[in-house]
Amino acid sequence: MKKIRVPKKIFGTDCVVADIVVQINKLRYKDVKGDPKGFVTFLTKKKLPKGILPRYRGNRLHIMFHICGVLFEHYTLFEEYLKTGPALGGLRACVQANFSSAAGISGLHVLGLLGKLLTGPWMNLFYRSSTAQIDHVDGIARVKIVIENLKSLKENPNDSLTMERDLFGNELQESDTTLRRLRETPTFKEIFADMMTACLDSTIEVLERQYKKYFELDITEVLRAETKSAKSHNIDSEEMMGMFSALKAKAPSATLCYISCKMRAVKNKTVEYLDAMPQERRDRIIKRAINLGEKQRQRRRRNQKELMEEITGRLVDREQDKDQKRRNIIEKTLKKTKIDQDSLEKAFPDLSEAHVETLVALLTGKCVGQYICHIWHEDRLQVPNNGLLEKVFGKGATKKYVVSYWPFNQTMDRSEDSEYDMGVFALGADYILKDLTF
Secondary structure, three states: OOOOOOOOOOOOOOOHHHHHHHHHHHHHHOOOOOOHHHHHHHHHHOOOOOOOOOOOOOOOHHHHHHHHHHHHHOHHHHHHHHHHOOOHHHHHHHHHHHHOOHHHHHHHHHHHHHHHHHHHHHHHHHOOOOOOOOOHHHHHHHHHHHHHHHHHHHHOHHHHHOOOEOOOOOEOOOOOHHHHHHOOOOOOHHHHHHHHHHHHHHHHHHHHHHOHHHHOOOOOHHHHHHOOOOOOOOHHHHHHHHHHHHHHHHOOOOOHHHHHHHHHHHHOOHHHHHHOOOHHHHHHHHHHHHHHHHHHHHHHHHHHHHHHHHHHHHHHHHHHHHHHHHHHHHHHHHHHOOOOHHHHHHHOOOOOHHHHHHHHHHHOOOOOOOEEEEEEEEOOEEEEEEEEEEEEEOOHHHOEEEEEEEEOOOOOOOOOOEEEEEEHHHHHHHHHOOOEEO
């Protein structure tokens, strides 16, 4: 397969055709970046339906393939708009460059044709109502047939231009104007064949990977009965997401609980259920529901409070871990630095001269007898303690102070205070971080 040169004029990480579809959709529907009114005026002038290009937001292959077919069918008209429309900050010109390229034209042709042969029939077969949906097990068998047809078509991709039936075996409609346009001889035959082969290869690979476990199943009557009610589509979940988006847009300040309850009431037909009850029983159920709802709300508030406390605590833990890392770095720096005024000023330029003098005295053991306030981190809290540097012992890196501590808001009591051996470099790091003051 020859490498196809693509003039990358528009932003996007997808293939050139997908980027074209996204950007043209932006021209059609985005108020600021696009030109919806001008686009609609153009469609009206050319006697095209206003909704000829459905809204596309990515990851909907059947919609993208359908749009590609429409763009290819009316290629000349859309190219005219891209050449003569408003600049829109250079967006129109960039889209036009890709739209008119060999890769763009061939890509629209290939994807539009696959929309008629594969994705369109796929949606028509699997995305049906519950009364007309295909059996789950039968759907697996149909996918097997489609894969075999894809492999046959891959041997001669140009056959896609003359096929009388789609990849599911359904007869193609000759009255389809988009299909008639897509069946015309490609402008760039080699590029068309290469792109079609690549698309077929990828489609086969994805279908075989996703249906591998299904193909390995031992189909029995028991399995057929168990999966009879299983739906072959995700329409219901998409409907729920659509309802959620609409309710959230209608009431931006509403809680998720409120939106969820409203959606469940609609889907479960709660109001109709209550209306069908006798008055006395309905009042009793509603009163009971209000009571349970209040308890549930209180329980949820408690859980939310506990959750927020835990999140806050974890953030504190993270900050303390960062502080400890900084403290360790400072301690290592102190151990490597010569303990004198000039060396410490160079190592810690943010400290004032007075602070450096105090730091030198602390590190050399000359602060015995001085009172300190030392902040400790205990149970995710910063706890201040008073202290007295009693004495110093050891040499070099092992030099330590004996420190007596007592609670911050109390007076010193020799019978209750606690003595700790604190390394001079650890105390020095705390002093630099302002966790220790004299």
